Amino acid sequence: MIEQTVFYFFAGLLLLAATMVITVKNPVHAALSLVLAFFCSAAIWLLLQAEFLAIVLILVYVGAVMVLFLFVIMMLDINLTVLREGFSRFLPVGISVAVLMAVSMGLVITSGRFTTGGNYEALKHAADYSNTRELGIALFTDYLYPFEIAGAILLLAIVAAISLTLRKRPDTKTPKVEKQVAVHRAGHVRLVRMEAEKE
Amino acid sequence: MTLTTELALLAPEIALLIMTSIVLVVDSLYDNPDRVLTYKLSQLALIITTGLVLLQFPEVSTHIMSGHFVSDPMSAILKIVLGLMTLIVFFYSYDYLLEHELLKGEYFILMLFAVLGMQIMISANSLLTVYLGLELLSLALYAMVAMNRTSAVATEAAMKYFVLGALASGMLLYGISMLYGVSGTLELPALATYLGAQTEANLLLVFGLVFIVVGLAFKLGAVPFHMWVPDVYQGSPTSVTLFIGTAPKIAAFAMAIRLLADGLQPLAGDWQGMLIVLAVLSMAGGNLIAISQSNIKRMLAYSTIAHVGFLMLGLISANQTGYASAMFYVIVYTLMSMGSFGMVILLGRNGHEADNLDDFKGLAERSPWFAFIMLILMFSMAGVPPFIGFWAKWFVIKEVIAAGHLWVAALAVIFSVVGAYYYLRIVKLMFFDKPVQMTAIKSSQEMRMVLSLNGLAILILGFMPGFLMTLCIEAMGF
Numbered sequence: 074m075i076e077q078t079v080f081y082f083f084a085g086l087l088l089l090a091a092t093m094v095i096t097v098k099n100p101v102h103a104a105l106s107l108v109l110a111f112f113c114s115a116a117i118w119l120l121l122q123a124e125f126l127a128i129v130l131i132l133v134y135v136g137a138v139m140v141l142f143l144f145v146i147m148m149l150d151i152n153l154t155v156l157r158e159g160f161s162r163f164l165p166v167g168i169s170v171a172v173l174m175a176v177s178m179g180l181v182i183t184s185g186r187f188t189t190g191g192n193y194e195a196l197k198h199a200a201d202y203s204n205t206r207e208l209g210i211a212l213f214t215d216y217l218y219p220f221e222i223a224g225a226i227l228l229l230a231i232v233a234a235i236s237l238t239l240r241k242r243p244d245t246k247t248p249k250v251e252k253q254v255a256v257h258r259a260g261h262v263r264l265v266r267m268e269a270e271k272e
Numbered sequence: 273m274t275l276t277t278e279l280a281l282l283a284p285e286i287a288l289l290i291m292t293s294i295v296l297v298v299d300s301l302y303d304n305p306d307r308v309l310t311y312k313l314s315q316l317a318l319i320i321t322t323g324l325v326l327l328q329f330p331e332v333s334t335h336i337m338s339g340h341f342v343s344d345p346m347s348a349i350l351k352i353v354l355g356l357m358t359l360i361v362f363f364y365s366y367d368y369l370l371e372h373e374l375l376k377g378e379y380f381i382l383m384l385f386a387v388l389g390m391q392i393m394i395s396a397n398s399l400l401t402v403y404l405g406l407e408l409l410s411l412a413l414y415a416m417v418a419m420n421r422t423s424a425v426a427t428e429a430a431m432k433y434f435v436l437g438a439l440a441s442g443m444l445l446y447g448i449s450m451l452y453g454v455s456g457t458l459e460l461p462a463l464a465t466y467l468g469a470q471t472e473a474n475l476l477l478v479f480g481l482v483f484i485v486v487g488l489a490f491k492l493g494a495v496p497f498h499m500w501v502p503d504v505y506q507g508s509p510t511s512v513t514l515f516i517g518t519a520p521k522i523a524a525f526a527m528a529i530r531l532l533a534d535g536l537q538p539l540a541g542d543w544q545g546m547l548i549v550l551a552v553l554s555m556a557g558g559n560l561i562a563i564s565q566s567n568i569k570r571m572l573a574y575s576t577i578a579h580v581g582f583l584m585l586g587l588i589s590a591n592q593t594g595y596a597s598a599m600f601y602v603i604v605y606t607l608m609s610m611g612s613f614g615m616v617i618l619l620g621r622n623g624h625e626a627d628n629l630d631d632f633k634g635l636a637e638r639s640p641w642f643a644f645i646m647l648i649l650m651f652s653m654a655g656v657p658p659f660i661g662f663w664a665k666w667f668v669i670k671e672v673i674a675a676g677h678l679w680v681a682a683l684a685v686i687f688s689v690v691g692a693y694y695y696l697r698i699v700k701l702m703f704f705d706k707p708v709q710m711t712a713i714k715s716s717q718e719m720r721m722v723l724s725l726n727g728l729a730i731l732i733l734g735f736m737p738g739f740l741m742t743l744c745i746e747a748m749g750f
Binding site (some may be wrong): 094216217232236 | 337398400
């Protein structure tokens with residue numbers, strides 16, 4: 074009973090937050106609503122005893138991704154009137170795509186393939202069951218190959234991002250550390266022997 | 273199967289990933305201004321990988337890595353072709369990059385990553401690996417298109433490619449999720465077994481299938497999902513166009529075979545109809561729009577769309593010989609496309625792109641030999657015997673007729689004739705028009721030799737198509 078109440082509370086809050094993401098006018102508020110939406114989904118995952126995923130969702134998405142998002146929004150200072158310009162022009166296309174997707178999703182959900190049959194209870198695990206351990210075992214045995222590929226994709230993403238953003242311009246003045254360190258007295262200071270001058 | 277035997281079968285992929293990492297480190301530590309070392313090491317990586325595939329050429333199909341990876345004759349042949357094609361791309365693009373001041377070590381590293389992604393796609397045996405391989409390939413390609421940061425056209429092309437590519441991946445993933453939801457398995461053979469056991473039609477499966485075919489059509493560039501192809505081909509640096517226009521086509525073919533033939537064969541009745549529509553639209557759209565193009569890269573883009581239509585024709589018979597004919601087509605097509613973009617690179621000079629049709633005017637006076645090579649390429653693309661392009665079309669159309677779609681075959685022939693117009697127009701420009709300018713063609717000895725070999729291969733293979741066809745039929749498991 075308590076579980077159900079908690080579920081409905083977070084599910085309702087999640088829907089509310091998700092609606093706010095796309096309806097509020099201020100982009101910072103939208104991003105914050107998204108944070109709330111992530112938090113609620115993490116809570117629902119916790120209810121399903123998927124602690125690892127719940128914590129990763131909060132750490133990665135709330136902690137890292139959304140913070141970056143907020144930074145970008147604040148730094149770019151987006152002009153909203155420009156963004157809203159095409160709204161009425163693209164509305165018919167947008168609505169038709171949305172209706173199409175909604176109908177297809179409706180048909181998928183009501184196809185009878187995904188019904189759970191009567192009262193569905195999430196699998197209960199013993200208190201010493203480790204979600205993280207089970208995930209780790211699955212990732213490093215059955216899913217080792219896809220897991221390694223995902224690693225390669227991340228490496229590629231780093232290389233691609235750096236190669237697209239790092240540009241060395243010849244006219245910028247930056248200190249060349251290796252040259253500074255390699256400085257020797259001989260190349261820069263000349264000792265001149267001078268006779269003492271008498272006045 | 274023990275872990276060591278599994279790893280031995282995975283050796284080409286592992287070696288490529290290790291070599292890529294080595295190149296990455298060497299490139300950033302050893303600051304060589306013209307990137308010779310990076311270039312040579314990248315070539316070495318490809319040679320090692322292809323060599324490892326050759327060394328353990330599989331006779332039978334083996335599923336390893338908990339069913340995520342398959343090693344079979346088809347994967348081996350496609351990987352070898354892929355390795356060779358990418359090697360040729362390296363030869364063609366080095367001078368170009370140097371001349372256009374686009375030479376960066378990352379260019380070669382991204383290309384190696386793309387090859388790794390394609391190898392994964394070719395050997396994919398589960399929906400998950402198909403998708404991950406595709407992402408690895410696409411991510412590398414987006415970055416390569418965007419590399420020319422100063423060019424507005426290139427940035428626009430990269431943006432379009434990225435957005436539409438992400439949309440296509442989304443479609444594919446949506447379809448995959450439906451299939452997984454219904455069957456409860458990610459492995460393609462298990463999926464086929466499950467589907468084979470189904471007796472009644474299931475709306476959900478058809479939905480999943482539609483999304484997967486749409487995703488495939490996007491990636492192949494078939495009409496009506498072709499909008500990105502011309503812009504990306506025209507906007508990218510020619511060396512990148514050269515790469516996008518060749519090797520990924522092999523991977524896309526492998527993906528189509530893995531998904532449609534290995535996984536969704538029991539639903540062939542459903543996807544055959546979809547492929548017929550896509551194929552006919554692509555042949556019509558590609559060939560008709562190509563006629564009005566004055567930019568050769570754009571023209572070749574529409575020609576690609578038309579060729580993709582032909583490639584799909586080979587799949588609609590949904591049997592082994594049909595797949596073999598499509599495989600023959602894709603290998604031949606990449607060879608021809610490679611030569612054509614190679615010619616565009618060859619004619620470019622001092623930062624100027626020779627991407628206008630006028631640049632080919634009077635080529636016969638400037639360089640009779642390369643005019644001859646281009647003549648071979650264009651005749652072969654148009655499907656004139658005895659060049660290999662004719663045989664590719666011949667085998668595909670034969671399969672279509674054998675499958676009983678006479679009118680589709682008739683349309684294919686009609687659109688090939690329409691297409692012949694714009695290929696032959698280039699031949700006319702080269703041999704019967706006065707050159708616009710007479711500057712000598714300058715390029716490295718390496719490039720001239722590889723390009724000549726590329727052209728001659730099309731001529732020589734045209735006299736013995738049986739050799740390549742036997743390979744393709746063997747690959748499909750006879």
